[in-house]
Amino acid sequence: MTEAQSFLSSYIYFVEIVMLIAAVIIAISSFDDLFVDLAYWTSRLLGTADSKSKELPAVDVLEQLPERPMAIMVPCWKEHEVIFSMLSSNSRLLRYEQAHYFVGVYLNDPLTQDEVRKAQALYKNIHMVLVPHDGPTSKADCLNQTLSEIFLFEAEQKLQFAGIVMHDSEDLIHPLELKLFNKLVDLYEFIQLPVYSFSRSLTSLISGLYMDEFAEMHTKDLEVRQRLSGVIPCAGVSACFSREAIQHLMDKNQGEAFRTSSFTEDYDIAFRVSELGFKSAFIAYPANYAIDINITSGAPGILYRSLPVATREFFPSGLEAAYRQRARWLLGIVFQGAHEHGWRGSLGTKYFLVRDRKGVITSPAVMLGYFALANLTAFELYRLFFNPEQQFTYQLLSKDWAVWLFFVNFIFLIWRLGNRMIFTGMIYNLSHALMSAPRLVVGNFVNFFATWRAVRVYLGHRISGTPLVWDKTSHSYPVHMGELTLPQAPGPVGAGSRSEVAER
Known part of the structure; x- marks a missing residue:
């Protein structure tokens, strides 16, 4: 055997080992995913899925409940x-007269201050909270300052907010959201609606990858997580x-509700609410319309379909923006989450903590699988087109x-693709359901880059002590000057066959 042949044989053996390591990790992760899938579909068959939302009154009853003040941060x-x-758009859309927006803005961000003042000139329920130092610090710091202003406002106005709601500057809020929170806040101390x-x-x-992932996560995963762990x-x-x-x-x-050291203050606070013994709930409450945009024109409109009351927003469309955002999530959920929360909680909670954190292992494993598959494909193509007499010996495979x-x-892959298509189709349409298959591959690369960055x-933070700062995502918004108005009387659930977005 020549030196080149010996090297090739050793390299093929190395590729086989890499392929098998990746295959074992992927198989273990797939069994985990299968368990959650079966838990969800079993509950659907038994009629126990979305049990919390089924206990709530109809929309017309929610509309008639006396309104209580609600604060939106x-x-x-x-x-x-x-x-x-x-x-401006949400002030026009929300069917809730006692909503108050508290917008946290840093001292060294005059452009954002000017835009908030423009909105204040039109809507009296908008309050700007000037964070008393330069930014960016952390999102948690901005939220804590906003909360302080909310309590000060209560004292000055001699009122008390029934609930405190979290939103971001890119959100288009469902008109019924606060109506729903107005009812739910008497039943639970923390409520999460779909996004x-x-x-x-x-x-x-x-x-499009975000369409697929949030459709599946906020239809299936959070529902199962609620039933098995109770921590949302x-x-x-x-x-x-x-x-x-x-x-x-x-x-x-x-005196601070949000931990300023946390990169994912929202994830962190939900666990601390649970540790205090408060009740949490994920609610997918069906309404007879939703809000979306027209793909062709980019204009917002009403989607006449029975879908859960949910917030809609734009997510990153560029590779770098996407993996930087996901890296921030991983930093907070995996690394800081493991440090702050460890493995506390019930068996169900521990199980979902494993699911939250397994991505730092599975994402590199998938890339190893792609690497090995590319090599094996190259070997066989070389043999097929350039040296048909060459026979590669695979000792392990x-x-x-x-x-x-x-x-x-392979069976798991087919199952995974089928589930992803179903959930994407539930929220969007058949075309996007079919596109969710190639987007799954794209997502593997995005997640790998995010893992590497995280x-x-x-x-770097642990070794050098470099602080973790607010690595924000650039945002875009579909509505300008509050163009979108809600129809006075949306049709009943399933009205006609309209599922398109009607431009207003």
């Missing part, structure tokens, strides 16, 4: 391009805390157990 750092549109991406074009692979992670958007819960959190954390392992993973940033 909107933390900002350089959001001058979107914040006026967000405030979905606006519809994007079929060619927008990365932004906060998405930081379309989330409501009772005033009592916020007060207890502040008392336990030296030819074994029966290895063949079965890859067969099992590990690098966290190690």
Whole structure:
């Protein structure tokens, strides 16, 4: 055997080992995913899915409940391009007269301050909270300052907010959201409603990826998580805390409800609410209309379909913006979450903590699988086109157990793609359901880059002591000057066959 042949044989053996390591990790992760899938579909068959939302009254009853004051927190750092549109459009849309917006803005962000003042000139329920130092610090710091202003406002106005709601500057809020929170805050101390991406074009692979992931996560995963663990992670958007819960959190954390050291303050606070013994709920409450945008014109409109009351927003459409955002999530959920919360909680909570954190292992494993598959494909193509007499010997992949392992993973892949298509189709349409398959591959690369960045940033933080600062995402918004108005009497659920977005 020549030196070149010996090297090739050793390299093929190395590729086989890499392929099998990846295959074993992927198989273990797939069994985990299968368990959650089966738990969800079993509950659907038995009619126990969305049990909490089924216990709630009909929309017309919600509409008639006496309104109580609700505070909406909107933390900002350089959001001058979107914040006026967000405030003006939601002020027009929300069917709730006692809503108050508290917008946190830093001293060194005059452009955002100007835009908030423009909105204040039109709507008296908008209050600007000047964070008394330069930014960016952390989103948690901005939220804590906003909460202080909310309590000061209560004292001055001699009122008390029934609930405190979290939203971001890119959110288009469902008109019924506060009506729903008005009822739910008497039942639970923390409520999370679904969050979905606006519809994007079929060619927008990365932004379309968010459509798929949030459709599945906020239809299936959070529902199963609720039943098995009772701890609902906060998405930081379309989330409501009772005033009592916020007060207890502040008392336990030296006057600050949100931990300023946390990169994902929303995820962190939901666990602390649970540790205090408060009740949490994920509610997918069906309404007879939703809000989305027209792909062609970009104009907002009413979607006449029975869908859950949910916030819609734009997510990143570029690769770098997407993986930087996901890296921030990983930093908070995986690294800081493990440090702050460890593995506390019930068996169900521990199980979902594993699911939250497994991405730092599975994402590199998928890339190893792609690397090995690319090499094996190159070997066979070389043999096929350039040296048909060459025979490559696979010492490991030819074994029966290895063949079965890859067969099992192939079945899991088909199952995974089928589920992703179903959930995307539930919220969007058949075209996007079909596109969710190639977007799944794109997502694997985005997640790998995010994992690499998160590990690098966290190690740098631990080694050098470099502080973790607010690595915000640039935002866009579909509504300008509050163009969108809600029809006075939306049709009943399933009215006609209209599922398109009607431009207003």
